Amino acid sequence: MSVDSSSNSSLHHAFEDCAIFRKSIPVYVALCISLLLLFPLFILVLCVGCQRWRKQRSAAAAGPVTSHSDVFTFNMVVLELIGILGLCLNFFGAYNNQPGVLRVGSLMAAITVPGESLFHLLTCVERYLAVVHPVTYLGLKQTGGVRIRNVIIGCVWLLCWGLSSLSEFSYRFLTISTLVLLLFSTIAVAYCSLTALCVLIRPGPGEVGGKRKPADQSKQRALHTMMAVAGTLLLRFLGSFVATITQFSSDxxxxxxxxxxxxAAWFCLPSSLVLPLLFLHRAGKLPGWKHNTHCICLK
Structure with missing residues (x-):
């Protein structure tokens, strides 16, 4: 399995284009297989989401409203599926020496990193509001908040496809801008986590510092979500940083x-898992975990 790399020099050694080099093919295939193994997980998340949506429609206004964080998870899962399809097309194009298919696959896979970063950030912002600004959070659960959420989601998708399209003109700009966006998301999520932690450990009115009541379980779980996302985003940033430095290295x-x-791409896998696993945990779909009615949804 080999492809003439000289005919593809314009691809600037993007992550997906490593399939054209014979020595890197085994590592590339192993990574692709790992991502394909996540395919059933992503499909399960969407199936559970569809079941919830059907129950809500049948229950009309009396049914529970899907939380914003769940909607962000659904969108991130769709992004992941597009990225997996892009990697498959990329590998197929490299195997059959079809630069057009290779390029389409690269464009599809390129939207994953900025999209994941932003949907992780939006999820943590919602958790942050639930803990630190509960009144604002409750207001955003109304119709106006849903509209704002949908507009933001539309903007994220437009930004993802816009950045992906830029790779046709300047792959260097795409790589650097994606890395900067990932760094911003990591810092913002860390700030949300630390602020929420300070709020939860701070004594309330009339309470002595060492005798405050335990924080509400739902708020504690919200904090755990933010910390988990912050950790996985940090791993993704480190992996992306190493990959970017390596890509532009002349040594x-x-x-x-x-x-x-x-x-370095293996460091990105945890960030692909954290939101789907947390969603399935809340839904009680993970083996060995009981469904918790006081879940992180903060409904």
Missing amino acids: LNDIDKCLVILS
Whole structure:
């Protein structure tokens, strides 16, 4: 399995284009298989979401409203599925020496990183509001808040496709802008987590510092969500940072660059898992976990 790399020099050694080098193919295939193994997980999340939506429609206004964080999770899962399809097309194009298919696959996979970062950030902002500004949070659960959420989601998708399209003109700009966006999301999520932690450990009115009552379980779980997302985003940023530095380094040859980039990509896998697993945990769909009616949804 090999492809003439000289005909694809304009691809600037993007992560997906490492499939064209013979020595990096085993590592690339292993990573693709790992992502494909996540496919059933993503499909399960969407199926559970569809079941909830049907129950809400049948129950009319009396049914529970889907939380904003769940909607963000559904959108992130769709992004992941598009990214997996893009990797499959990328590998198919490399295997069959079809640069057009290779390019389409790269464009589809390129939307995953900025989209994931933003949907993780939006999820943590909602959790932050639930803990720190509960009145504002309750207001956003109304119709006006749903409209704001939908507009923001539309803007995220437009930004993702816009950044992906820029790779046709300047892959360097795409890589750097995506890394900056990931850094901003990581810092913002860390700030939300620390602020929420300070609120939960701060004594309330009339309470002595060492004798405050335990925080509400739903707020504690919201904090745990933010901390988990912050940790996975930090891992993704470290992996992306190493990959970016390696990509623009002049000290390594093309094959060594791909090997380092593919190795760094493993740090991105936890961020693909955290929101789907938390959603399934809340829904009681994970083996060994009981459904908790006082879940993180903060309904």
